[in-house]
Amino acid sequence: MNPFEIVEPRTTAEALAFLAADDPGTRPIAGGSALMLMMKSGVFQPTRLVSLRQLEGFSSIDATPEGGIRVGAMTPLAAIECSPLVKERAPVIVAAMRRLANVRVRNQACIGGALAHGDPHMDMPPLLSALGAEAVVVGPAGERTVAVIDLYVGYYETVLAHNEIIREVRIPSLAGRLTAYLKCTTRSADDWPALGVAVNLGGGENGISDARIVVGAVTEVPTRLVGVETVLNGKKPDAALIAQACEAAAAEVSPMSDARGSAAYKQQLVRVYVGRAIRAALHGVGH
Numbered sequence: 001m002n003p004f005e006i007v008e009p010r011t012t013a014e015a016l017a018f019l020a021a022d023d024p025g026t027r028p029i030a031g032g033s034a035l036m037l038m039m040k041s042g043v044f045q046p047t048r049l050v051s052l053r054q055l056e057g058f059s060s061i062d063a064t065p066e067g068g069i070r071v072g073a074m075t076p077l078a079a080i081e082c083s084p085l086v087k088e089r090a091p092v093i094v095a096a097m098r099r100l101a102n103v104r105v106r107n108q109a110c111i112g113g114a115l116a117h118g119d120p121h122m123d124m125p126p127l128l129s130a131l132g133a134e135a136v137v138v139g140p141a142g143e144r145t146v147a148v149i150d151l152y153v154g155y156y157e158t159v160l161a162h163n164e165i166i167r168e169v170r171i172p173s174l175a176g177r178l179t180a181y182l183k184c185t186t187r188s189a190d191d192w193p194a195l196g197v198a199v200n201l202g203g204g205e206n207g208i209s210d211a212r213i214v215v216g217a218v219t220e221v222p223t224r225l226v227g228v229e230t231v232l233n234g235k236k237p238d239a240a241l242i243a244q245a246c247e248a249a250a251a252e253v254s255p256m257s258d259a260r261g262s263a264a265y266k267q268q269l270v271r272v273y274v275g276r277a278i279r280a281a282l283h284g285v286g287h
């Protein structure tokens with residue numbers, strides 16, 4: 001491994017000054033659970049790592065007056081999993097954490113890293129996309145807010161510039177919403193997903209409204225299934241409608257093959273799991 005520098009700024013301004021738009025070898029480091037593996041394998045050779053650990057306001061979980069949650073980017077996944085506020089306002093996130101890697105990884109990895117890494121085989125990007133969450137991003141030009149679903153542009157590619165940092169994630173109020181996240185793994189239960197399906201529905205048994213369905217791990221970026229949402233919106237969710245939604249999902253997604261399943265296998269997973277996730281949300285068992 002080549003020698004590199006690691007710096008621990010105390011303010012956001014200092015952190016931004018250490019980053020460089022034109023130097024991919026200079027990167028922020030959060031929990032390091034992904035970066036260290038990339039460094040050990042030689043995929044990433046840093047010149048400078050900018051630790052975000054000391055930055056004020058980056059590690060808290062707060063209620064917003066609108067009924068949502070604000071999570072600082074350096075909040076460990078385990079702290080989110082154990083937060084009474086997250087359990088009360090977004091139990092679907094707590095449930096998803098329980099099958100995300102293992103306790104050791106969840107103690108180390110932070111929510112900002114879980115979003116910025118850009119690996120398509122992750123659980124938080126599709127789930128937070130379906131919940132309508134936003135990332136607050138800071139850079140030399142100031143602050144901008146990016147919907148989580150819009151963070152991703154390709155395989156391990158995000159819209160973040162090399163000198164931008166996610167400061168926090170904002171999750172809107174989920175009052176009255178029906179939510180579920182189902183993960184299918186083809187190895188151990190806590191493995192990286194072969195498919196993740198996140199469902200966030202308005203309405204209920206008498207008629208669905210404002211459905212948001214997002215899949216992860218089958219496509220290069222978390223993908224909103226707009227066709228499935230159109231099938232569901234304004235209708236009573238009976239068995240025939242859910243079967244129609246499953247077929248629409250399989251038709252809408254062009255899965256990629258990877259170590260966790262062929263494209264054809266994943267297409268069938270989508271067909272089956274979209275229905276299961278909708279039912280889980282409707283019956284309140286998705287969290």
Ligand SMILES: Cc1cc2nc3c(=O)[nH]c(=O)nc-3n(C[C@H](O)[C@H](O)[C@H](O)COP(=O)(O)OP(=O)(O)OC[C@H]3O[C@@H](n4cnc5c(N)ncnc54)[C@H](O)[C@@H]3O)c2cc1C
Nearest residue numbers: 030031032033034035101110112113114116122123166192
């Ligand atoms: C064995 C193992 C199994 C795993 N299984 C799963 C799984 O099943 N599902 C799942 O979702 N995840 C899983 N993960 C976790 C996931 O892959 C990442 O390792 C983790 O989310 C990265 O978080 P981190 O804080 O450690 O980020 P780091 O490793 O520190 O950083 C990752 C990337 O994000 C950037 N970054 C970090 N924070 C910020 C920020 N605030 N602003 C801008 N850029 C930032 C870094 O520059 C780097 O490019 C697993 C990890 C391991 C090691």
